[in-house]
Amino acid sequence: MERFEIVEKALQKMLEEKKYTALRDILLVMNPNDIAQLLDQIQPESIPLLFRLLPKEQAAETFVEMEPDAQELLIRSFSDNELKEIVDELYVDDAADLVEEMPANVVKRILKQADPEMRRSINQILRYPENSAGSWMTTEYVSLRPEMTVEEAILRIRRQGVDKETIYTCYVTKDRVLVGIVTVKDLLLVQNDETKIEDIMLTNLISVSTHTDQEEVARMLSHYNFLALPVVDKENRMVGIVTFDDAMDVLEAETTEDMELMGGMTPSEKSYLKSSAFDLFKNRIPWLMLLMVSATFTGLIITAFEGALAAQVALTAFIPMLMGTGGNSGSQSSVTVIRALSLDELGFSDVWRVLWKELRTALLCGVALAVVCFVKIWLVDKMLMGNDQITLMVDLVVCLALLVTVVAAKVVGCLLPIGAKAIHVDPAVMASPFISTIVDALSLLVYFVLAKAILGV
């Protein structure tokens, strides 16, 4: 990506020096995705200027890859004619995405320039719920009939293919119902051109419905390594396809969303550098507030055991270590379980297996930590640092509390995400920040109860 920054600076310089012919020559050999990235990073005033240097087809491909802000700016600078040229080149699914992102008055202009068939398709796609396969599909695919010969099929692809998002998987339909799939590879490798499509088509069909959630669709594309998946309506009639390139984008966006939730933030669609400090504040403050206020409980627990702390001052020094280790143990379990849930490796029915596995892991971790902690406190805190308030019993209380905390943290950490999934809440919400707060309170309670019992304070 460093190479890219060099190109960017060179182009910026040429733009400032108004060397448009040279600029155009460079843009012509660049990939549309790279041009889009470039346009997203230059001064807004220069975007229309650079964009107009591009030939028609490259312009449309670049336009699709740009950020909504820049797209809107461009559309506002377009004449009706320019807009029509771009809209005509768009695939239907990209046009529908655009319409979804733009403000109402811009949408009106776009729809006015679209031809009637595209307008109809856009409207059809927009009827489906957001994040469903229907809202993400394209209605442009190659459809064949079962009684066609291979030769007829190839001819049809050669005639219609130019407008289709993918020609490599063709869908065989009968009365609009999907009955088979045939790939261009199959068609080309058949030796006899008179072979009927129905004799070579795959009938072992995997399809999604218009209402399937987009993340599930993307996982299916990735699981089966397919280029595209057919989308069918309730009557099993073929209505569109979803393609692998969009699946990659969906999976990337879903992962980012999971990570944001796990970090205690409201997910946002804006990229980091495009978000203002106020945007970030809005995404982050609700969780911070919630967790700060709920820490009232830990405060109350400490206040309740004030007497014990006053009698054994050494106990206070170990509170951060206990809470920190508990938090880390819990987040290890929750992160692992959340990821396994989102990869569909785990389901609600696995709850007992998970619990059993985490319980044993927690015991192993807890015992190892407690033993090391016991020795460390004795050697470092008592002997090396000379803290005379530490007695054998105090050391024992700390290490026992540590063991119980680790086990409790891991159990809470694995159960909460699975529970969230069962009640259809995103498991990623149940990640470290949330679990830490619960574990903090738990570990303090355990600590003080043990102190009272063993030290009699």
Place this chain on the structure above:
Amino acid sequence: MERFEIVEKALQKMLEEKKYTALRDILLVMNPNDIAQLLDQIQPESIPLLFRLLPKEQAAETFVEMEPDAQELLIRSFSDNELKEIVDELYVDDAADLVEEMPANVVKRILKQADPEMRRSINQILRYPENSAGSWMTTEYVSLRPEMTVEEAILRIRRQGVDKETIYTCYVTKDRVLVGIVTVKDLLLVQNDETKIEDIMLTNLISVSTHTDQEEVARMLSHYNFLALPVVDKENRMVGIVTFDDAMDVLEAETTEDMELMGGMTPSEKSYLKSSAFDLFKNRIPWLMLLMVSATFTGLIITAFEGALAAQVALTAFIPMLMGTGGNSGSQSSVTVIRALSLDELGFSDVWRVLWKELRTALLCGVALAVVCFVKIWLVDKMLMGNDQITLMVDLVVCLALLVTVVAAKVVGCLLPIGAKAIHVDPAVMASPFISTIVDALSLLVYFVLAKAILGV
């Protein structure tokens, strides 16, 4: 995926009742990826039995998708003839993956059954460093010559295509050097079959080198929405291709690795349910130990300020809230920055922009939290709960410490991952657990210093 469990149970039952003909009929219409998932979940004894019901080609496709354990078990149960049949059907990159995963004596058997050309290709792929494009590519692609006509090219694809992983992107080479790319779509849509390949090929080439890191390659495939990328050696000679389906797997694995690191765990290639409690223990204990021992610092800080805590007992109650809010603030920033770094949205050169953005966000969050906290402590902790030790000055110290902690946490949280990237350490290592430990110590120091200054304890 629930539907899948039903199929699984039905097949298990048929297996127990030895209804092999019916079983075979069902397996015949199943997708190889689904059969592989099924085989990974049944009793190991039954795997060879079920596998032998599959026809040759489906068997090979299923074999590729299985877990290494089950693959090894199968190979050990194969006769030399059976093994040869499977190996012959494998694509070279899958064969190379297999050889990498298996123990030495199994590898010997596999290589003995491979034909000489495949053996040579496997050895070539295995020479490249792990996680590089070279180790992940396949050497089976369609290559064309620039002077060929479209008709000749299509003929060549029809003859050679059956063994190629993808036929849809063809690579035009001259003296083994890559000079252009042409897709089957281009070939089919050209109206004149006598057109020369050099006249329609794309010469705006994007390729990777054999040593490019696999994550970068996968991100490029996703960025450009390509089906495949050519891999070239130092002399720019074409040596293989990498394909989108593998890119999806790489990105998924890299994301899982990032999340594991961010959760304070050593990444593992085993799936959760396949990992034993001891595996999980081994991955989790190093971080827990490290963080527990480094919490010695927080303990020392508290011990050093024991006098202050004894003079103002109310102060202890707010330690968990301060440390928790600091930890959460820091992890919000680190998670955001780590994700942006791994999506290549950020680089080291953006460090000042990031710092400035985080600083303003931190001030907004810090002030909002401090104000709410101030009111909350007064109304809830003092008036509602009747904690008389809380004075206006104590409340002020807590809220000032909170403000400073939030700002410090966000600054540390954004700088550490960027710093890690600069010294070529995975930024994901610098996530919440690590940052919490630093922030815990920082927040305690700030708290006690403020308490000394304002309360004079």
